[in-house]
Structure formats: C-alpha cells, structure tokens
Amino acid sequence: MAALEHDRSRLGRSSTAERVADILRERIIEGLFVPGERLSEEAIGSALGVSRNTLREAFRLLGHERLLDHKLNRGVFVRVLSAADVADLYRMRRVLEGAAVRRCAEASPEALRLIGETCGGGRTLGLRRQVAGRRYRQQPFSHQALVALNQSPRLDETMRQLLAELRLVFHAMRNPRSLHEPFVERNRLLLGLLEARRAEDAATYLEIYLDDAERLLLQAYEPAG
Amino acid sequence: MAALEHDRSRLGRSSTAERVADILRERIIEGLFVPGERLSEEAIGSALGVSRNTLREAFRLLGHERLLDHKLNRGVFVRVLSAADVADLYRMRRVLEGAAVRRCAEASPEALRLIGETCGGGRTLGLRRQVAGRRYRQQPFSHQALVALNQSPRLDETMRQLLAELRLVFHAMRNPRSLHEPFVERNRLLLGLLEARRAEDAATYLEIYLDDAERLLLQAYEPAG
DNA sequence: GCATATTTGTCCGTATGTATA
DNA sequence: CTATACATACGGACAAATATG
Numbered sequence: 001m002a003a004l005e006h007d008r009s010r011l012g013r014s015s016t017a018e019r020v021a022d023i024l025r026e027r028i029i030e031g032l033f034v035p036g037e038r039l040s041e042e043a044i045g046s047a048l049g050v051s052r053n054t055l056r057e058a059f060r061l062l063g064h065e066r067l068l069d070h071k072l073n074r075g076v077f078v079r080v081l082s083a084a085d086v087a088d089l090y091r092m093r094r095v096l097e098g099a100a101v102r103r104c105a106e107a108s109p110e111a112l113r114l115i116g117e118t119c120g121g122g123r124t125l126g127l128r129r130q131v132a133g134r135r136y137r138q139q140p141f142s143h144q145a146l147v148a149l150n151q152s153p154r155l156d157e158t159m160r161q162l163l164a165e166l167r168l169v170f171h172a173m174r175n176p177r178s179l180h181e182p183f184v185e186r187n188r189l190l191l192g193l194l195e196a197r198r199a200e201d202a203a204t205y206l207e208i209y210l211d212d213a214e215r216l217l218l219q220a221y222e223p224a225g
Numbered sequence: 226m227a228a229l230e231h232d233r234s235r236l237g238r239s240s241t242a243e244r245v246a247d248i249l250r251e252r253i254i255e256g257l258f259v260p261g262e263r264l265s266e267e268a269i270g271s272a273l274g275v276s277r278n279t280l281r282e283a284f285r286l287l288g289h290e291r292l293l294d295h296k297l298n299r300g301v302f303v304r305v306l307s308a309a310d311v312a313d314l315y316r317m318r319r320v321l322e323g324a325a326v327r328r329c330a331e332a333s334p335e336a337l338r339l340i341g342e343t344c345g346g347g348r349t350l351g352l353r354r355q356v357a358g359r360r361y362r363q364q365p366f367s368h369q370a371l372v373a374l375n376q377s378p379r380l381d382e383t384m385r386q387l388l389a390e391l392r393l394v395f396h397a398m399r400n401p402r403s404l405h406e407p408f409v410e411r412n413r414l415l416l417g418l419l420e421a422r423r424a425e426d427a428a429t430y431l432e433i434y435l436d437d438a439e440r441l442l443l444q445a446y447e448p449a450g
Numbered sequence: 451g452c453a454t455a456t457t458t459g460t461c462c463g464t465a466t467g468t469a470t471a
Numbered sequence: 472c473t474a475t476a477c478a479t480a481c482g483g484a485c486a487a488a489t490a491t492g
Contacts (some may be wrong), residue, residue, distance in 0.1 A: 013297050014297070015295075015297060015459070015460095017285065017459090017460095036251040040477085041477080041478070042477080042478095050460085050461090051460060051461045051462070052461090052478090053278045053460070053461070053462090054459085054460060054461080056278075056282060056478095056479095057281060057282055060242065060282050060286055060289075061285055061289055062287045064286055064289040064290070065289070066283075070240070072238050072468090072478085072479085073467075073468045073469065073477085073478055073479070074468080074469065074470095074477085074478075075477075075478065075479095088377050088378055088379050089379070091375060091376060091377040091379075091380070092377055092379055092380055095320065095321065095375055095377070096320065098322060098324065099319075099320040099323065103457075108460095138421060143233075150316060151314040151316060152313050152317055152320070153313055154313050154314070154316075154317055154319055154387075155316070155317055155320060155442075158383060162379075190276070198432050200355060216452070240479075241478090241479080241480070242476095242479095242480095249476075265457080266457075266458070267456095267457075267458095276480060276481045276482065277458090277481095277482090278480075278482090279479085279480060279481080281458095281459090297458085297459085297488090298457085298458055298459070298487075298488045298489065299458075299489070300457070300458065300489095301458085306485080310483090397473085443481085
C-alpha cells in the first residue's frame, strides 16, 4: 500500500490520524481484518506510511468506538464480541429504533423514503464504493435511516457505531448471509406500517422482529464465539 | 502538578494516555477548564509530566467524547456547545430516558431506589470525592440511574457522555444553579410515578419535563453562547 | 502586509517493561 | 529460564500552519 495522499482539499481537513482511522475502520467493517486479529503497529504503520505515534492516535479513536480492543503491553486486536455484547447491542437497537418508529407519524415522506432506498445498504456515509472481491449487499431497508427519524445527529452517530459493531459479529461467523434473508420480508412489512403511520403497530412489530433477530443471531454465534 | 503515579495495581491496568484522559475529563466536567479554553500541549504535558505524544493520545480520546474540539493546526479547545447541540442532547435524553421510564414496571426495587439515592449526584463512577472549593450538588434524582433501567452498559456509557456534555453548557453560564432548583420537585414527582409503576404517566410527564428543561436552558444559554 | 515567534503535526530514535516462544 | 519480540513512553527534530508584533 502506498503512502496516504495528503488531500487537505479546503474545508473538512483532517489529520493523518483521522484519515488512518477511517481506513482501518473501513477494513474492519468490510471484514478484511477479522475479529481477534492483532494489528501490529510496525506492520500497519509501515504499510500505510505513517509513524507509530500517528498510528497509535488512530488506534485510540477506534478503540473508543469499540472496534479495537486495547490490551496493555500486548497490542490492539480487532474486537471479538461476547454473547453479552450482542445482547447489549440489541437492547440498544430496541431503544433507538423503537423511539424512531414511534415518531413515524411526524416523519417527512422524504425521510420515510430513505428507509426503503435500495442504494447504500444501510450506511449513509459515502461508503458505497465497490470493495474488490466483496459482494455488496443491497438491502432495501436502512435501519440507519430509520433511526434518523429521531432527528438527532448524535443518535445517528451512535447507530453508526452500533452497526459497525454488529458487523464484527457477522464477520466472526461462517454464513452470515443466511441470517439476513429471513428478514427482507419483515423489513418490507415494517416499512409498510411506517408508511401507513401506524406507529404503535410498527413498534410492536419491531419488538418481535428484534427479539427474533437477536435469538437467531445468538444461536448461530454462540458456538463460534 | 506532580508527575503521574504509575499505579499498575494488578487488574484494571490502564495506559498513561487513559489516565491522563481521566484527569482531564474530570477537570472539564468540574469546570476547571472552561468551554472555549485552549489546552496547550506544551503546558499540560509538562504540568502532568507526560510527553506530547502521550498527551495527544489522551486528547484523541476526549475529542471522541466530544468534550474537546480538535482544530487542525490550531490545537484542542474545550468544546463550546451550540444551541443546536443542546437541542440534540435533549432529543437524546427523550429517547434514552423515555425508553427507561417505559420499563419501570419490570425494574427491580433496588434499581428504582438507586434513582432516588441522594449520594453521588448522578454519576455512578467512584467520583464522589470532594473537589476543593466546589460545592457538591446533592441532587436526589439520578438520571444516570434512570437510564440504567434499560439494562444496557452501552446506553449507560452513552448517557454518561451525554451528561458530561451537558456540564459544558452549565459551565458556560453565569448562574447554573437557578436552572436546577425548579426541577427538584418535578424529580420527586417523577420518581413517585416510577415507584407506582405508572409507566405511561411517567413517560408523558417526562416529555413535559424535558421540554421545559430544554426551553429554560436554551433561554439562559442563547445570549451567552 | 510582512517578518517573527509560537504551536501544532508528524516523524524518528531509544530506553524500559511486559509478554511469549 | 533465557531470549526474543513488541508495546509503552519519552525526548528531540523539523516542516508547516498559525498567531503575534
């Protein structure tokens, strides 16, 4: 890998550490770095053409996002989530997505449309570029856009980090696709309830949805983790 | 300030950067560093007896918590929240605390008791030590403990960061106390609803509570910010 | 507007301590 | 147990950006 291009194009300038964090975050989310893998300062630093000090700043950022696990004097590792972590993530989803569906009555048509948008696969950042050799899932339901109904940038960011963590679970499994497919129909149904502005029905349905999703995920994950 | 004591006492070891972050976080929350103030790498590094590299790692952590504002080539500043930030924090509170009160029926008596505990003033970490010359508020209602009803460590942490940010608002004002006092009675009333397990009433009351709190806070903050 | 001083951003070298083969 | 590898943390260096007079 070549050294980082120093973009610095006008506004939104960012430090090298932040750009390195972006790169590493992407690789973790895409599964190029698998959970449990150790990230060597020496190896990655030289591969990215940055000093160890700069790289360590990036590691701190990703550690704070719970994507990396900092073990003192042992290095940083891609996070391996426990079953308790998975349960916690779903408790969060119930809160964040539950609050969102309850506000569907006051949501703009545009906001609702974004939930069903087929492009982007759930992430709102400009990350839709094709990753080599990796099929890009086209899920016609964005839970990120759902949470956006709360109209809170901070909750959006929280959800983004939550979904990134959930990726770690899937990357630690052998057949993650099989867990998504049973839910495409449910997603469609949920979206229908939202468009009909039936907030309470949607909330009830979401609870069942997430209960099932959590249970199925834990069943498939437990033996691996 | 003397150099950091290298504790390293068995389990729960932490790096110097994390310990420095803890110290700086505490000072920001206590208002010893006021919003807008620039934190010099040189000054703080030598004051704490750590190198610039280590200090910068700590800065990254606090920046990620939104307590510090990183301005490229200009340094780090104690965050100054905008009115939009305050509104966002209250949107979050409605979601996190709203979900919590809705679960009061299934809350343990112990969990409810903690909300009304008079010691600690809202924070669950062992931070109840007396800060010199700073009166310690004894609020008999912990919104942190309320959010804990969600039984999610991650939401607990989110709430902790949220309350830390809110502190920034109060430290940027001249008379922060006056905004708390009108709510001690409301807190008592809300706690009564929770203890009576009247979830829906509590949720409704909380909405009004937070609407008022946000409005009053913005009124008092707008001219300053 | 310009020259200078200050401060950040980033890198390197190195000593020390810790974990692991 | 020794040896090796690596993370931790420090201090110094220099360029670039910014603040100051």
